[in-house]
Amino acid sequence: MPEPGYDCPAQPGDPVAAIATPALIVDLDAFERNLDRMAAFARELGVDLRPHAKMHKSADVARAQIARGAVGTCCQKVSEAEALARAGISDILIANEVVTPGAIARLVRLAARARIAVCADDPGPVGALSAAVTAAGGGLELEVLVEMDCGGARCGTQDVAQSVALAQAIAAAPGLRFGGLQSYYGGAQHIYDATARRAALARSIALTATTRDAIEAAGLPCARVTGAGTGTFLIEGASGVYTEIQPGSYAFMDRDYGAVDEIGGFEHALFVLASVISHPAGTDRAVCDMGLKAVAVDSGLPRVAGLDGVEATGVSDEHCNLHDPAGQLRIGDQLRLIPGHCDPTCNLHDWYVGLRGGQVECLWPVTARGKVF
């Protein structure tokens, strides 16, 4: 049994005041409303919903999404997919390139026991995937999608001709099956203004459609065209081009997504619960016990929830300084903070503490925490 206060921050039935801080807490009512809301959007849009598990890394969250109609999950890493598969998730798209011999060997073993698809953007790794699948034998066939760069300037084929040639290489490779297009525009997720975001997506969606048409004109059906995130799924989902959407953050939300216009009305369901450990006499400064090892700051400082007039001013390894001009906080007080960026924040913690009605209802392990290989 995990030991509360050492291995985990609480146990079911605890009042909030008993939770060891800092801890990652989930407002279960808000979380479930977010899941229901996204499931309804996917039904209305007529697209498959494959939420991205890189955000939550939790088999419990993935199961709750699948129970509401999601077709499976996305992962980014083989070890992440493996952790979720071991916990019973059976349909996983690795929305990323897998290229090293060790990772390919693990991927092929995983594909023998779950429905696995993976992406490629270069013929070299396609050859290596084919060789590994063929060597494994047993009639295994691995689904491979072409990842195209639709504007994100990260991985992906760079033009239509490269995409067609790569699709042909996949289709021709023994042991591989061409599965369609991965077209994710990361940079568009956080274009805060909806008009600017729609303009950026108009270009990426048009390029995706052109690419799909060219591949299909070469005789290779794109069984799926997949992509989109919390900031953009309403637009790609309504485009008629995408058959599948991959949002992740909607389940929990974060401060940065909270600033993006018109993304569907999702609620903040994830917080870091922290305690005030110092309030130096004669200052307007409170200091809480949540540092860089409990909250990610790559997308900005956390926001204090439910307490007007108190603001985070800086985060160091183990501390967060708070400006408390009205002296609202006392040493020992708990407060809830909304992380700037949910994905890397969740990965810092070993447990989600699920709250309902002011007490701890459940503890969920962060199943794939640290599974970065």
Add this chain to the structure above:
Amino acid sequence: MPEPGYDCPAQPGDPVAAIATPALIVDLDAFERNLDRMAAFARELGVDLRPHAKMHKSADVARAQIARGAVGTCCQKVSEAEALARAGISDILIANEVVTPGAIARLVRLAARARIAVCADDPGPVGALSAAVTAAGGGLELEVLVEMDCGGARCGTQDVAQSVALAQAIAAAPGLRFGGLQSYYGGAQHIYDATARRAALARSIALTATTRDAIEAAGLPCARVTGAGTGTFLIEGASGVYTEIQPGSYAFMDRDYGAVDEIGGFEHALFVLASVISHPAGTDRAVCDMGLKAVAVDSGLPRVAGLDGVEATGVSDEHCNLHDPAGQLRIGDQLRLIPGHCDPTCNLHDWYVGLRGGQVECLWPVTARGKVF
């Protein structure tokens, strides 16, 4: 046994090429030279060396430091101290405030089985500590230091009178023993210019001396005056005021400390090993598999080691984009990156992979990873 590629990135005897990436690697020769170097500095300065374990969170690293003469370790959290104590580290200063009832209860249990000291900056928690120690019985006595704010603007007493009053409160509290002064100037560690840093420290050291003298004039000897970090230990260590220094980062170093002048010539011993997973045709961009879950960016982007002309340009959840104008990298290539900030980077990983002579010599668990309570 941890499973290489899933639970851990490698096993002893592996060549570097077989390490699953991204992985935290330690150049053992450079690491040992850093430890020897700091041990020699402490001897020359005539101060006790108590390296801060919040940086490495590893019992193996702490043991290597103690084997070279360190008197024990510092920790920041009770669960962190507990993890190291369970792994055999027996002398720990928690250089931080412990205020919540749950954390105090754990601290008192820990103090019954290891030499533990803790800090306070307010009379409220001093009373709670005293009550918990007294309730535990068994003749237990807990050492408590006054944490003073010597310039860091975080926790700590704010003036000499507060410090004296708090020392008196500790000394008078049943079950507690006044241990001296904690005076750490976090903000000075990264003043890059040595002259400006010395000027800032002249003020903090003078305030520390005045505070010590006032407490001792009140009849309470300061058995230790402790503080200092990698950026400042040479100055505090030579001041005649500090009896103990607490540097942490020197063991591994990072990009940010690498830019600080005159801190003692420590070498980069810590790297994230990453693999190139994409090199989009026709671009000068390579993408490696090290994202925000494998490297902390709060103090800036990582630096590519040993490969002139290649630079990190951005880090997202699972990827790092690299500018590779000369096309030096190929898909599948490994590269070593120096993190901007070692402490939160180490806390992302479960294992250190120790390298010597081009192969894996050891795997060390990050003993207190995630122990943030």
